[in-house]
Amino acid sequence: MPEVKDLKTNDEIAWCPGCGNFGILSAMKKTIARLDRNPKDIVFVSGIGQAAKLPHYIKCNCFNGLHGRALPVAAAVKMANHTLTVLVSTGDGDCYGEGGNHFIHNIRRNIDITVVVHINQVYGLTKGQASPTTDLGYETKLQPEGVILEPLHSLEMAIAVGAGFVARGYALDLEHLSWLILEGIRYKGFAVIDVLQPCVTFNKKNTFDWYSKRVYKINDDSSYNPQDKIAAFQKASEWGDRIPIGIVYKTEKETYEERSGINKRPPLAEEQIENIDIREVLKEFM
Amino acid sequence: MNNELTLKITGEAGQGILTIGSVLCKIFKNAGFYLFANNDYMSRIRGGNNFLQLRISDRPLYTLRRDIDITVALDSKSVNMHKEDVSRDGVIILDKKNFNISEESGMFLDIPMYGMAKEIGNELFVNSIACGFLIEMIGIEFRHVDEILRAAFSDKKEDIIKKNIDAAQAGYDFAKDNFKRDTFKIKKGNAKDTLLITANDAIVLGAIAAGCKFYSAYPMSPSTGIMDLMAHYAKKFHIVVEQAEDEIAAINMAIGASYAGVRSMTGTSGGGFSLMVEGLSLAGMTETPIVIYDGQRPGPATGFPTRTEQGDLAFLLSAGHGEFARVIFSPGTIEEAFYLTIKAFNIAEKFQIPVFIMSDQHLADSYRNIKMFDLNKVKVQRYIISKEDSGGIKDYKRYQFTESGISPRAIPSWINDPIYADSDEHTEEGHITEDAGIRTMMVEKRFSRKMAGLSKEIEKPKAFDVKGADCILIGFGSTYGVLKEAKESIKSRNIGFIHLPQVWPFPATEIIELLQGAKKIIVVENNAGAQLTRLLRQETGIKADKSLLKFDGRPFNLDFLIQHIEQEK
Ligand SMILES: Cc1ncc(C[n+]2csc(CCOP(=O)(O)OP(=O)(O)O)c2C)c(N)n1
Ligand code: SF4
Ligand SMILES: [Mg+2]
Numbered sequence: 001m002p003e004v005k006d007l008k009t010n011d012e013i014a015w016c017p018g019c020g021n022f023g024i025l026s027a028m029k030k031t032i033a034r035l036d037r038n039p040k041d042i043v044f045v046s047g048i049g050q051a052a053k054l055p056h057y058i059k060c061n062c063f064n065g066l067h068g069r070a071l072p073v074a075a076a077v078k079m080a081n082h083t084l085t086v087l088v089s090t091g092d093g094d095c096y097g098e099g100g101n102h103f104i105h106n107i108r109r110n111i112d113i114t115v116v117v118h119i120n121q122v123y124g125l126t127k128g129q130a131s132p133t134t135d136l137g138y139e140t141k142l143q144p145e146g147v148i149l150e151p152l153h154s155l156e157m158a159i160a161v162g163a164g165f166v167a168r169g170y171a172l173d174l175e176h177l178s179w180l181i182l183e184g185i186r187y188k189g190f191a192v193i194d195v196l197q198p199c200v201t202f203n204k205k206n207t208f209d210w211y212s213k214r215v216y217k218i219n220d221d222s223s224y225n226p227q228d229k230i231a232a233f234q235k236a237s238e239w240g241d242r243i244p245i246g247i248v249y250k251t252e253k254e255t256y257e258e259r260s261g262i263n264k265r266p267p268l269a270e271e272q273i274e275n276i277d278i279r280e281v282l283k284e285f286m
Numbered sequence: 287m288n289n290e291l292t293l294k295i296t297g298e299a300g301q302g303i304l305t306i307g308s309v310l311c312k313i314f315k316n317a318g319f320y321l322f323a324n325n326d327y328m329s330r331i332r333g334g335n336n337f338l339q340l341r342i343s344d345r346p347l348y349t350l351r352r353d354i355d356i357t358v359a360l361d362s363k364s365v366n367m368h369k370e371d372v373s374r375d376g377v378i379i380l381d382k383k384n385f386n387i388s389e390e391s392g393m394f395l396d397i398p399m400y401g402m403a404k405e406i407g408n409e410l411f412v413n414s415i416a417c418g419f420l421i422e423m424i425g426i427e428f429r430h431v432d433e434i435l436r437a438a439f440s441d442k443k444e445d446i447i448k449k450n451i452d453a454a455q456a457g458y459d460f461a462k463d464n465f466k467r468d469t470f471k472i473k474k475g476n477a478k479d480t481l482l483i484t485a486n487d488a489i490v491l492g493a494i495a496a497g498c499k500f501y502s503a504y505p506m507s508p509s510t511g512i513m514d515l516m517a518h519y520a521k522k523f524h525i526v527v528e529q530a531e532d533e534i535a536a537i538n539m540a541i542g543a544s545y546a547g548v549r550s551m552t553g554t555s556g557g558g559f560s561l562m563v564e565g566l567s568l569a570g571m572t573e574t575p576i577v578i579y580d581g582q583r584p585g586p587a588t589g590f591p592t593r594t595e596q597g598d599l600a601f602l603l604s605a606g607h608g609e610f611a612r613v614i615f616s617p618g619t620i621e622e623a624f625y626l627t628i629k630a631f632n633i634a635e636k637f638q639i640p641v642f643i644m645s646d647q648h649l650a651d652s653y654r655n656i657k658m659f660d661l662n663k664v665k666v667q668r669y670i671i672s673k674e675d676s677g678g679i680k681d682y683k684r685y686q687f688t689e690s691g692i693s694p695r696a697i698p699s700w701i702n703d704p705i706y707a708d709s710d711e712h713t714e715e716g717h718i719t720e721d722a723g724i725r726t727m728m729v730e731k732r733f734s735r736k737m738a739g740l741s742k743e744i745e746k747p748k749a750f751d752v753k754g755a756d757c758i759l760i761g762f763g764s765t766y767g768v769l770k771e772a773k774e775s776i777k778s779r780n781i782g783f784i785h786l787p788q789v790w791p792f793p794a795t796e797i798i799e800l801l802q803g804a805k806k807i808i809v810v811e812n813n814a815g816a817q818l819t820r821l822l823r824q825e826t827g828i829k830a831d832k833s834l835l836k837f838d839g840r841p842f843n844l845d846f847l848i849q850h851i852e853q854e855k
Contacts, residue, residue, distance in 0.1 A: 011717040041699045045542070048709070056706065056717050061698040063545050064708045064718075065538065066568050072502075072535040076542030076550075077698075079526050080500060084546070084699055105531035262526065269547030269697060270673070271524055273497025274666050281491065281519060282658065285481040 002039055002059070004029045011056045020197035020208070021050060023171035024118060025057055028089075030178040032060065035085070035185060042085045045074035047099060049091035049125045051118035051197070068098025075111045075256075081267035082257050085185060088115040092194075093123045096132040096152050107161045107190050111256040114184040114191045117154070118171075120199035121206050128202030138205055155236035158192050159229065159249050165191035166236065166249040170215050171198065172208060176245065183247060189255045196243070211243065219246040226250045289344055289472050291424065292351045295416070296337035296368055297360030299330050305438070306413040307338035310420070312434045314342050315482050315655045317426045318474035322347040322767070323653040324841070329507075329591040335367055342424075344475035347654065348619070348767030352845035356423065356470060358416045362387060369393075375469060379419060381412075395465060402456050411453035418457030425471030428458055480655035485623040485645055486511040488659075489579060492627030493551055494523050495664045498577070500543035500550035502528040502536045507591050508647040509553040509581040533558040537565030540576045544569075545707055547670065547697035549631055553579030556598045557588065563605045566640055570610025570732060572707045573685065573693070575634035575641075577627070582646040584839045593839035594647035596763055596812040599821070602642055603790055609729060611691075611736035614642040614790040615745065617649070618766025622787050624659055626745065628666070633743065636669045637736050638695060644789075646812065648841040649764035669695065676700035683714040687727060691735025737791060745788040749800050755782030757806040757854065760830070762786040762818055765810050765842060772847045781851070789818070792825040801828055808854060810834045812841065 007029045015021050032042065044055035048067035055062035061084075065073045070088045078086045088095075095103055095117045106113075122140070123129045129142040133154065137146040158166045165187040169177035177195060184191035196215065198208045218224045218235060225231060232249035257263035295310070297303055307325065314321050319342040328334040339354070341347050353373035359365045362385030365378060372378060377395045380387065384400035397419055403411040414435065421431055431454045439447045490512055493501070501516045503509065517527040526543070530536035536552045543550040554562065559580050569576050580602060584595035602614050613633055617623040627643055634641040671679065671694055679696060682703035686693040693714075698705050706716025711728060713719045750770070752758050756779040761769045766785045773783040784800055786793065801807065807830040809819040816833035823829050834850055836842055 009717075011715075014718070039704060040702050043546075043698055053718070056708075059704050061704045062706045062708075062716070063542065063572070064706070064710065065541070065572070066564055066709055069534065069538045069565070069568075072530065072538035073542035073545070076500065076502065076528075076539035077546045079528065079539075080543040080546035080548040080550075081699065101531050102535055105535070260526070265524060267546075268499045268524065268526060268543070271497075271499055273499070273549065274668070276495055276497060276523065276666075278491055278495050279661065281494075281522070282481065285483045285487065286479065 001036060002033055004033045007032060007039065007059045009057055009059050013057055014053060015050060016201050018200045019050070020120065020171035020199065021054065021118060023174055024116070024177065024195055024197060025054055027174045027177035028054065028116070028181060029058060030174065031181040031185070032058065034178070034182055037085055041083065042087065043077050044087050044089060045070045045077060046089040047091070047094040049094045049123070051089055051091035052094055054089040068094055069102070070094065071099055071102035071106045071115070074113050075106050075109060078111050078113055079262060079268070081269045082263050083267055086113040087185070088113060090115060090117050091124070091131070092117055092119045092121065092133045093131040096154055104161050107158060107163045109256045110164065110189045110253055112188055112190070114181065115193065116181060117192065117194045118197040119194050120197045120203055122199050122202045124199050124202060135205065153237060154194055155248055156233060159232055159236055163192055164189045164251045164253040165247070166232070167193045167247045168245045169193055169195045170211060170245050171195055172212060173245070176217065180247065187250070189253050196245070214241060214243040215245050216242055217246050218244045218248065290347070291342050291355045291470060291472055292353065292373070293340045293342070293420070294337050294354045294357045294368060294371070295360070296335060296357065296364040299328060299334050299336050301360050302410070302413050303336045303338055306417055307340070309434055309438050310340065310417060311482055311653055312438070313421060313426065313430050315477055315480060316430045316434055318476055318478050319343065320346045320475050320477045321653065321655055322349060324350055324648065325651060327592050335363060337364070337368070344473045349771050350841065350843045352843045356420065358420060360412060360416070361385065379416060397457070397460055399457065402460070403453060406449055406453050406456065411449060414450045414453035415457035418454035419461045422458045422461035423465060423470045428455065431458070477655050481658060482653060482655045483620055484511070484651055484653055485617065485620045485649045486581070486651065487515060488620045488624040489627045489643060489645070490515040490519070492624040493577070493631070494519060494525070496628040496631035497549045497666050498551050498631060499524065499548045500526050500540065501552070502530045502539035502550070503553045504530050504533045504536050504558055506555045506558045508583060508650040509555050509579055511650065512553045512579055533561035534565060537562040537576070537578070538568070541565060541569055541572070541574045544574045544576050545572070545698070547700070549635065551577040551579065553581065555581050555583050556585050556601065559598070559605070567606035567608055567610070568709050569640040570606060570608065570612065571709050573638040573732065574707065575638050577630045577634050577641050577643065579643045579645065581650045582644065584837070590839040592647065594764070594812060594841050595837060595839060596646055596817070597815070597837070598644065599789065599813070599817040600815065602644060603821070609733045611637060611639045611733055611740060612642065612790065613639065613740060613788070614644055615787060616644045616763040616789050617787055618763055618785050620654055620656055621659070623649070625663060626787060628664055629745065632667045636667065637692060637740060639736060644763060646764050671696045671701070673700045679703065684716040685712060685714045685728070685731070687714060687731060689735070690739050691731040692739070741791050744791060744793045747793050747796050747800065748785045748787065750783045751780065752782035752784060752800050752804070754780060755805070756780045757808060757851070758782040758784060758801065758804050759808050759810055759851070760784045760786070760818070760822070761810045762789050765812065768842045768844055768847050769810060771844050772851060775844065775848055776851060778852070789821065792821060794825045797822070798826050798828070806831050806854070808832045808834055808851065810842065810847070812836055
């Protein structure tokens with residue numbers, strides 16, 4: 001199995017120095033080194049944005065698709081070959097803006113993929129417009145009077161729609177984040193992890209300092225029970241002076257693979273297709 | 287009457303026109319007739335007016351006629367709506383008492399079918415009564431009715447089956463006793479051992495035979511039939527059929543499955559395809575093979591949901607931003623739909639491109655009985671690095687430059703190297719680049735080089751008697767049948783006919799050759815924009831003398847076409 005240094009690619013990293021994405025990349029590589037998987041059996045799927053570039057910097061398979069459309073591709077990769085570990089790198093705009101519909105319906109599918117959403121509370125790649133998670137009142141070039149739309153409470157939404165693994169990490173806490181992603185991958189079903197990822201260039205409010213002062217780990221407190229849905233809702237809605245990180249909600253559910261039965265068959269990709277006999281079904285038309 | 291009959295069964299939505307229609311088709315086939323049948327239904331579940339139009343003969347049929355020899359009206363509204371279409375010696379079978387019609391007319395054949403049905407136990411039996419009546423008029427033995435009704439209602443209780451057969455018998459006897467004319471008794475053919483099938487069915491069977499293992503779509507007429515039948519066979523053939531949350535997801539899913547090594551397909555109609563357009567471009571950029579089915583219906587926007595048009599041609603030709611290779615097949619018959627679907631999967635995989643199967647409601651949903659497919663012609667050709675060969679691969683580059691523009695395609699997890707596929711402009715390795723030189727070479731790879739290869743694999747135009755013709759008809763897709771029969775029917779002049787089963791890449795060389803010295807060229811299209819006429823000119827410089835266009839949401843029929851061609855002296 002690979003060590004972290006084996007996972008580096010030759011591709012030049014295109015992020016601003018100091019960007020929170022570097023933390024997520026390190027945590028991700030750590031996780032993959034810990035995961036008992038050959039990188040050839042791991043597929044990263046991403047959309048478009050700064051977050052979505054991440055798979056280029058890890059030596060695993062990658063499908064870097066369209067803005068907002070990572071999830072349908074990822075779900076189908078898993079359906080086509082359920083033996084693969086499928087991970088999604090996506091931005092808060094990619095996942096909750098452009099691709100919002102896919103987020104809802106892939107929670108319903110409960111397909112076994114792990115979705116890491118980089119929450120920088122802006123559109124990084126397109127130079128700083130508001131994203132669906134930007135705080136109310138935050139001023140950008142495009143929203144000079146401040147944002148007047150309320151931020152999306154993504155974790156509450158995920159729990160409400162029925163996601164079985166809902167978590168939040170922080171790009172500066174690599175150990176904790178790597179653990180969260182590992183737990184997400186090990187979880188059987190659709191796992192979503194929001195990662196607080198400061199954008200040093202376009203988000204002058206939600207900085208490393210701002211987050212560091214506020215985040216606290218919920219799973220250190222043994223009285224917090226991530227299986228309690230009501231408690232999880234309350235935790236997910238906390239935002240402001242204190243911001244919880246950790247596994248917010250976790251429950252066992254039947255997966256798409258189990259419900260459809262594809263997990264009991266060899267991967268579709270390995271089906272023999274050269275000599276499919278349709279003679280019998282043609283009789284239905286006789 | 288040329289030993290053929292045109293029939294119409296009409297009533298409200300919800301009156302079971304589809305069921306009686308399918309029973310009748312099976313009876314005719316069983317008795318040896320060839321048939322062509324088309325449902326004309328409104329986009330509603332109850333009320334309105336629906337009808338099934340059916341043409342039968344002892345020889346294979348390819349299209350519909352305008353004038354109806356026998357109309358079976360199941361409600362009073364149908365009588366008035368369809369009176370105009372009755373042929374010179376044609377009749378309407380109706381129940382005057384039940385429909386409150388007092389008017390006398392030579393075309394009416396009054397049968398108290400509702401009263402008879404009630405006597406048997408339920409008004410719903412009128413369908414079977416009418417069916418029996420019709421069968422007797424045409425001169426078909428009752429045993430065929432008995433056999434087919436039993437099979438059609440095999441999931442129903444014995445009592446229901448018996449009552450339906452009794453009802454059919456009552457209709458049959460009524461015709462025998464009261465309608466003593468031989469006008470509609472025609473000669474049978476030898477069509478018993480044929481397939482009774484639609485083009486949508488044939489496309490599903492072709493896809494299955496071609497190894498399609500993944501179909502993702504969002505319901506939209508007239509493509510839904512494909513997804514339904516695919517779902518019906520999903521378990522048997524290990525196919526994942528996924529109802530996506532929208533068409534954007536549908537095409538992206540098909541692309542994802544294909545990336546993972548599975549032959550995949552999506553299907554929709556124009557409106558849904560509008561949503562898929564960015565995904566089409568993604569397939570082009572990432573060089574991921576997919577097959578896309580477009581069952582055309584009249585637009586713009588929601589248009590006529592259950593009707594027909596060939597209005598998407600120009601759209602499919604140019605859909606998707608950027609430049610990349612694509613293929614558009616336009617099958618004209620059920621047989622062509624089957625074989626071209628198989629070719630679509632092979633070509634998509636060979637060239638790593640999106641391939642379209644363009645159909646329309648008329649082709650998609652019309653029934654014909656046809657000869658058994660020649661399964662020896664089904665060849666699944668694979669163009670991926672097999673699992674066995676994957677072990678030895680080193681320093682794999684997904685987008686390696688080659689003469690043909692096609693890079694060897696590896697499947698994730700089969701090879702040891704990672705595979706990078708990218709929608710950004712990318713290097714041979716699949717990483718993002720902004721290099722002008724690489725860009726130029728990549729465009730050539732995806733577009734010009736592949737197009738050059740594709741132009742050698744074009745499905746050739748089908749030409750009939752073009753040399754020396756006074757007039758050459760040209761069409762694509764569903765107009766094949768009507769053009770073929772029109773050509774054969776017109777005896778006053780030498781008519782030639784060319785059908786295009788593939789419109790892109792356009793078979794320019796073949797067409798130029800075929801049209802050399804043509805006296806008159808008429809392009810026949812089910813659209814308003816003369817889209818094929820324009821494509822012909824763009825690709826060959828040849829200007830057609832006329833475009834014969836129809837865009838009322840209804841298909842061409844033989845009589846309409848003959849009349850218009852004969853006007854063109
Ligand atoms: C269909 C489409 N619309 C718009 C864009 C332009 N675009 C690229 S990334 C992006 C937003 C990225 O924001 P986010 O997903 O939050 O990623 P970040 O860069 O912040 O990591 C936009 C609007 C695009 N590439 N495609
Ligand atoms: S713009 Fe922001 S999110 Fe993008 S790389 Fe720079 S710091 Fe990171
Ligand atoms: Mg963002």
